[in-house]
Amino acid sequence: xxxxTLDLSSYPSLGEALRTxxxxxxxxxxxxxxxRDRENHRLTYSEFNSxxxxxxxxxxSSGFKPGQRGAILMSNQSKWLxxxxxxxxxxxxxxxxxxxxxxxxxxxxxxxxxxxVLITEYPLWMGLNRSIENEELTRMTIVVTEAPDGEDLKGAxxxxxxxxxxxxxxxxxxxxxxxxxxxxxYSSGTGGNPKGCLLTHxxxxxxxxxLMSWYPFWPGMRYLSILPTNHAIDFMVGFIGPFICGATVVxxxxxxxxxxxxxxPQYKIAYVSVVPMILNALETNLKLKxxxxxxxxxxxxxxxxxxxxxxxxxxPRPALSRKLLPKIHEAFGGQLRAFITGGAFANPTTLQFFYxxxxxxxxxxxxxxxxxxxxxxxxxxxRSDTVGKPLPGVTIDILEPDQAGIGEIxxxxxxxxxxxxxxxxxxxxxxxxxxxxxxxxxxxDSCGHLHLVGRLKNMIVTSGGKNIYPEDIEANFxxxxxxxxxxxxxxxxxxxxxxxQEKLMIVLRLESNLPFTPLLxxxxxxxxxxxxxxxxxxxxxxxxxxxxxxxxxxxxxxxxAESIARNCGPELLTNL
Amino acid sequence: MSTIEETLKQLLxxxxxxxxxxxxxLNPEDDFFEKLDINSLQVLELLTQLETHFxxxxxxxxxxxxxxxxxxxxxxxxRLS
Numbered sequence: 025x026x027x028x029t030l031d032l033s034s035y036p037s038l039g040e041a042l043r044t045x046x047x048x049x050x051x052x053x054x055x056x057x058x059x060r061d062r063e064n065h066r067l068t069y070s071e072f073n074s075x076x077x078x079x080x081x082x083x084x085s086s087g088f089k090p091g092q093r094g095a096i097l098m099s100n101q102s103k104w105l106x107x108x109x110x111x112x113x114x115x116x117x118x119x120x121x122x123x124x125x126x127x128x129x130x131x132x133x134x135x136x137x138x139x140x141v142l143i144t145e146y147p148l149w150m151g152l153n154r155s156i157e158n159e160e161l162t163r164m165t166i167v168v169t170e171a172p173d174g175e176d177l178k179g180a181x182x183x184x185x186x187x188x189x190x191x192x193x194x195x196x197x198x199x200x201x202x203x204x205x206x207x208x209x210y211s212s213g214t215g216g217n218p219k220g221c222l223l224t225h226x227x228x229x230x231x232x233x234x235l236m237s238w239y240p241f242w243p244g245m246r247y248l249s250i251l252p253t254n255h256a257i258d259f260m261v262g263f264i265g266p267f268i269c270g271a272t273v274v275x276x277x278x279x280x281x282x283x284x285x286x287x288x289p290q291y292k293i294a295y296v297s298v299v300p301m302i303l304n305a306l307e308t309n310l311k312l313k314x315x316x317x318x319x320x321x322x323x324x325x326x327x328x329x330x331x332x333x334x335x336x337x338x339x340p341r342p343a344l345s346r347k348l349l350p351k352i353h354e355a356f357g358g359q360l361r362a363f364i365t366g367g368a369f370a371n372p373t374t375l376q377f378f379y380x381x382x383x384x385x386x387x388x389x390x391x392x393x394x395x396x397x398x399x400x401x402x403x404x405x406x407r408s409d410t411v412g413k414p415l416p417g418v419t420i421d422i423l424e425p426d427q428a429g430i431g432e433i434x435x436x437x438x439x440x441x442x443x444x445x446x447x448x449x450x451x452x453x454x455x456x457x458x459x460x461x462x463x464x465x466x467x468x469d470s471c472g473h474l475h476l477v478g479r480l481k482n483m484i485v486t487s488g489g490k491n492i493y494p495e496d497i498e499a500n501f502x503x504x505x506x507x508x509x510x511x512x513x514x515x516x517x518x519x520x521x522x523x524x525q526e527k528l529m530i531v532l533r534l535e536s537n538l539p540f541t542p543l544l545x546x547x548x549x550x551x552x553x554x555x556x557x558x559x560x561x562x563x564x565x566x567x568x569x570x571x572x573x574x575x576x577x578x579x580x581x582x583x584x585a586e587s588i589a590r591n592c593g594p595e596l597l598t599n600l
Numbered sequence: 601m602s603t604i605e606e607t608l609k610q611l612l613x614x615x616x617x618x619x620x621x622x623x624x625x626l627n628p629e630d631d632f633f634e635k636l637d638i639n640s641l642q643v644l645e646l647l648t649q650l651e652t653h654f655x656x657x658x659x660x661x662x663x664x665x666x667x668x669x670x671x672x673x674x675x676x677x678x679r680l681s
Binding site for chain 1: 620633636638644648659660661662663664666
């Protein structure tokens with residue numbers, strides 16, 4: 025089936041749009057769930073609907089009312105989506121929680137969101153229930169999936185038993201309006217107090233329509249869900265988008281690389297969202313395989329890649345690329361249309377590597393506060409050096425640009441959140457006159473593409489008056505042979521340090537059990553010399569702990585900087 | 601059937617061998633990320649080895665939030681029982 029024009033303007037809510045989709049695509053496969061390489065089950069839209077309605081009925085029987093909040097704390101699986109639809113069906117506000125947080129953080133968010141319902145998995149429930157802060161849980165309806173039969177769930181309901189209602193009377197669909205809150209999404213961008221972004225049904229429906237106009241789904245297409253579904257990207261392109269369009273979402277229930285690799289050919293995946301780290305791992309794996317080819321085979325492959333690059337310079341030609349490089353495409357199932365990435369910095373050379381093989385990486389930019397994405401690469405033509413163009417309905421302004429055109433990125437769009445839960449001051453600081461101040465720095469080129477260069481706060485101004493953005497420089501140190509690294513402005517880490525003569529530092533986390541060798545130092549110095557003198561890093565610091573990362577594996581720079589400042593002073597920096 | 605203590609002992613022995621850390625330096629309450637200096641992908645590798653050794657299957661999702669050897673041994677033991 026071919027793509028169709030999506031018009032969501034007539035739907036008042038996500039619940040209504042999903043309800044229509046469930047009827048429209050009743051006999052199509054909505055979900056495939058596998059445990060490693062063993063398939064657990066497939067659900068048609070009709071079966072999905074039936075399961076969700078049982079849950080909705082039970083939730084309503086438990087007193088769950090429109091406008092109340094229902095949290096989901098689960099890893100990626102079918103029941104996540106079933107639960108989300110049931111909450112929308114009841115007119116509830118969905119609170120998707122990050123399952124990788126600690127029980128204490130979960131408690132804090134559940135309390136902050138004032139959830140009256142929690143749907144979670146047995147192992148996560150065990151962690152929550154063991155925690156001493158479980159008083160909050162006693163007033164909630166808690167439903168636990170995957171619980172062993174007969175297990176005492178300490179007041180929580182077993183999913184299997186909870187759904188046993190015979191549906192003598194179906195649940196009542198509770199309508200919501202466009203301006204009602206659909207979700208409270210906690211931004212994982214920073215530490216500190218929880219920031220609950222209030223996103224409306226209108227925000228999501230508009231976001232879905234604009235994204236699907238560029239990257240459509242249709243029945244029969246399959247999306248592999250790897251990023252956590254609570255994450256904005258997977259929530260939209262791994263649930264709302266494919267469901268409204270009748271496509272299929274595949275859950276694997278594992279992140280072990282050997283099973284991820286086999287899922288592509290096994291399920292003929294069309295789209296998958298990934299973090300740059302996974303792209304890097306796939307690139308390394310492919311390059312390793314290429315290196316094992318004979319000199320002649322390697323020469324042929326290189327020529328074919330060159331031809332593909334030439335023929336796809338204006339736009340992707342998937343059918344042609346599959347013919348030119350069949351083995352590579354077969355390894356990815358032969359149906360892969362694109363990797364989707366965003367949020368973290370993606371190395372342009374990696375993006376180009378995949379594009380040259382005929383597999384575009386759709387790079388975008390967005391914040392939880394703005395829905396899913398505000399800019400996306402439209403592949404007309406492919407650009408590895410930008411985060412794409414504003415999506416339909418989005419206007420980007422660069423505030424107070426410097427001489428190079430770089431300034432704070434400000435977003436105007438109907439997809440921007442209503443505000444932060446219980447934080448009117450913070451909301452007023454972040455959204456001014458309907459414009460979202462992102463705190464990110466960027467510039468727009470003559471083709472309308474946005475270039476992201478860093479965060480507002482972590483930057484330096486050289487004595488020559490030039491602004492330097494650490495994130496921009498990091499690409500220069502990729503693959504230097506350390507486990508991870510991060511570049512900071514020295515003054516950003518030690519905030520009371522002198523503001524004069526700002527300098528950059530590189531924080532190195534070495535591979536386990538490997539010492540800091542003269543060879544590594546030499547490599548860092550060589551890389552540094554490749555930079556213009558005003559952009560060079562002045563010093564390094566060896567750090568003994570893993571960097572804190574968000575669920576999407578972005579480095580939590582604020583936390584890392586705070587941790588460094590807490591544990592040592594700038595005197596420990598060694599000059600490069 | 602082995603006891604939980606035996607399971608823990610085997611787990612620590614295996615870890616000691618794989619990561620070249622003396623057995624007597626490993627404790628049930630140790631955070632294995634910190635003690636072994638490994639990331640989440642390396643933990644998945646360790647789990648694959650444990651599965652082979654104990655001839656069980658440890659689903660990724662069951663191990664969310666588990667960070668120390670003692671709790672990991674409990675989870676393995678529940679699969680053995």
